[in-house]
Amino acid sequence: MIDYLTWLTILLGAALLFVGLFRQLGLGATLGYIVGGVVVGPSVLNLSGDAEAINQVSEIGIALLLFIVGLELQPSRLWRLKREIFGLGLAQLLAAGAVLAVLVKVVLGLDWGPAAAIGLALGLSSTAQVLPMLRSTGELNSPHGERAFSILLLQDLALVPLITLVAALSVGGDPDAPSGLEMTGMTVAAVIGLVLAGRFVIAPLFRLIGRLGERELFIVAGLTTVIGAAAVMHSLHLSVALGAFVAGVMLAESPYRHELESDIEPFRSILLGLFFMSVGMLLDLRVIAANPLMVVGLALAVIVLKAAVLYPIARAFGTRPGRSATLSLLLSQAGEFGFVLFASAAAGRLITTDQASLLGAVVTASMVATPFLMRFIGWLQTKQPHKHVDLEGPEYSPETNAIVVGYGRFGQTVSQMLMAKRVPLTLIDVKAEQIERADSFGTKVYYGDGTRIDLLRTAGAEEAEGIFFCHDDPDFSREQLEPILEAFPQATVMVRVFDRRQAMALEGLDVVLLQREVFDSAVAMGRAALLSLGIAEREAARVEREYRQRDQERYAAQAKSGDLRTLLERSFAHSPLED
Numbered sequence: 264m265i266d267y268l269t270w271l272t273i274l275l276g277a278a279l280l281f282v283g284l285f286r287q288l289g290l291g292a293t294l295g296y297i298v299g300g301v302v303v304g305p306s307v308l309n310l311s312g313d314a315e316a317i318n319q320v321s322e323i324g325i326a327l328l329l330f331i332v333g334l335e336l337q338p339s340r341l342w343r344l345k346r347e348i349f350g351l352g353l354a355q356l357l358a359a360g361a362v363l364a365v366l367v368k369v370v371l372g373l374d375w376g377p378a379a380a381i382g383l384a385l386g387l388s389s390t391a392q393v394l395p396m397l398r399s400t401g402e403l404n405s406p407h408g409e410r411a412f413s414i415l416l417l418q419d420l421a422l423v424p425l426i427t428l429v430a431a432l433s434v435g436g437d438p439d440a441p442s443g444l445e446m447t448g449m450t451v452a453a454v455i456g457l458v459l460a461g462r463f464v465i466a467p468l469f470r471l472i473g474r475l476g477e478r479e480l481f482i483v484a485g486l487t488t489v490i491g492a493a494a495v496m497h498s499l500h501l502s503v504a505l506g507a508f509v510a511g512v513m514l515a516e517s518p519y520r521h522e523l524e525s526d527i528e529p530f531r532s533i534l535l536g537l538f539f540m541s542v543g544m545l546l547d548l549r550v551i552a553a554n555p556l557m558v559v560g561l562a563l564a565v566i567v568l569k570a571a572v573l574y575p576i577a578r579a580f581g582t583r584p585g586r587s588a589t590l591s592l593l594l595s596q597a598g599e600f601g602f603v604l605f606a607s608a609a610a611g612r613l614i615t616t617d618q619a620s621l622l623g624a625v626v627t628a629s630m631v632a633t634p635f636l637m638r639f640i641g642w643l644q645t646k647q648p649h650k651h652v653d654l655e656g657p658e659y660s661p662e663t664n665a666i667v668v669g670y671g672r673f674g675q676t677v678s679q680m681l682m683a684k685r686v687p688l689t690l691i692d693v694k695a696e697q698i699e700r701a702d703s704f705g706t707k708v709y710y711g712d713g714t715r716i717d718l719l720r721t722a723g724a725e726e727a728e729g730i731f732f733c734h735d736d737p738d739f740s741r742e743q744l745e746p747i748l749e750a751f752p753q754a755t756v757m758v759r760v761f762d763r764r765q766a767m768a769l770e771g772l773d774v775v776l777l778q779r780e781v782f783d784s785a786v787a788m789g790r791a792a793l794l795s796l797g798i799a800e801r802e803a804a805r806v807e808r809e810y811r812q813r814d815q816e817r818y819a820a821q822a823k824s825g826d827l828r829t830l831l832e833r834s835f836a837h838s839p840l841e842d
Contacts, residue, residue, distance in 0.1 A: 300543025333511020433611025
């Protein structure tokens with residue numbers, strides 16, 4: 264018998280090995296955790312201890328994930344997403360559930376009632392897999408990410424009625440189990456209770472801890488909040504993830520939410536990883552070996568049908584074709600809550616134990632396929648780097664006086680200052696997510712690579728009075744800029760440069776301004792820092808003037824010599840400012 268310290272070491276060692284390997288192969292951490300769980304689980308090496316117990320404990324990782332997501336969502340933002348949550352999300356679940364119910368009835372020979380319950384269970388996607396993917400790529404707060412999140416949140420909310428449906432259909436179920444109406448009432452009451460606790464207990468508690476300034480107390484309070492909310496929901500046989508999410512939303516407007524997020528994140532990562540390992544450990548390879556074609560075929564059918572159902576629904580809700588395809592594949596897998604519903608269905612004799620194992624294998628196989636599907640989408644996009652069929656190019660832009668290339672945080676500031684004087688603008692960006700985000704705020708940005716002469720000409724650069732390169736490309740080179748200056752000599756050209764080196768590389772060209780992206784903001788903060796330390800306003804202004812003068816002298820000499828060490832003695836670190 265292996266003691267718990269030994270098998271915990273084995274689990275963490277397997278996670279380290281397989282996640283590192285799969286990261287190196289570009290297949291993502293989730294697949295590494297699942298495969299690691301399969302290898303150390305009872306189906307292969309049988310070194311992992313009690314997989315069921317690990318699964319129950321590691322479900323806290325899902326709760327922590329939803330808590331962190333809740334921290335990023337103010338109630339006002341949730342209200343703004345109500346159409347996507349209760350429109351797009353509900354339509355996806357009902358349509359996917361109906362199609363998959365037919366599939367399950369045909370393949371497994373179930374009655375319509377159990378087939379509907381299992382079809383809806385397969386219609387759920389993996390919150391634990393998709394949200395980390397969106398957060399790691401920075402897409403969670405993009406319009407595309409918000410649509411995916413809205414669907415996942417609706418699915419989490421649907422877990423309660425789905426459990427109720429399974430219980431109602433069960434043969435010889437628990438007579439003391441609450442009815443569907445009672446469970447709904449308990450859910451509403453629990454959510455209201457958590458909201459009130461968040462406002463009148465948790466928020467004041469964190470204000471008190473904030474005044475004490477003890478980091479350890481923040482960690483303990485954060486974990487207590489998440490696990491306490493999850494425990495309340497679990498005791499009522501409701502969604503643990505929903506309770507944690509509500510707790511996070513209640514603290515979303517707290518000034519301590521960023522500190523909470525950073526404190527909780529390590530626990531979330533470890534426990535969520537263990538959850539995926541337990542999924543692999545619980546996978547019965549004998550079922551797959553006995554029915555390999557059925558498992559693979561059902562997994563492919565689930566993926567294809569869910570993607571095919573979601574695509575037209577996403578289009579109907581205004582999502583562009585390319586984004587609809589990506590969203591459909593991103594949510595095409597079956598989710599971890601399917602394991603819970605299959606176990607309940609087996610206990611209620613809606614399906615057999617072997618069928619529950621088969622369906623669990625299908626869920627796992629579909630989750631394994633997701634990283635490959637995302638790589639496929641990425642490959643398709645790289646094959647068409649300058650073509651995005653669902654976004655308008657600058658050939659559709661009206662005649663304008665100026666062209667701004669790059670509509671990130673830098674380009675937005677430049678553009679808004681021009682708009683303040685009603686200067687007609689053509690905005691160009693190569694990032695589809697940025698264009699969609701701008702569109703959600705009512706700003707029209709055209710898709711394309713604004714460093715290409717043919718695209719600039721299409722945008723009207725031959726008549727433009729100014730071309731302003733505000734994109735964050737540290738590799739934008741002299742070889743790219745020179746032909747643009749020659750092609751459009753009438754235009755005033757300004758370039759945002761990444762750093763001093765890039766500015767020196769572009770020095771000498773007919774450019775009105777080479778603006779280092781953080782120079783002025785850093786100088787402004789330096790001056791504010793002096794004032795905060797008691798330096799007089801007049802003296803702080805003198806230091807700023809002196810620094811700017813020295814920096815300009817050094818830059819001119821460095822551009823001429825090509826050596827960053829030129830006039831190093833003129834920096835304050837080597838030549839302090841005299842009083």
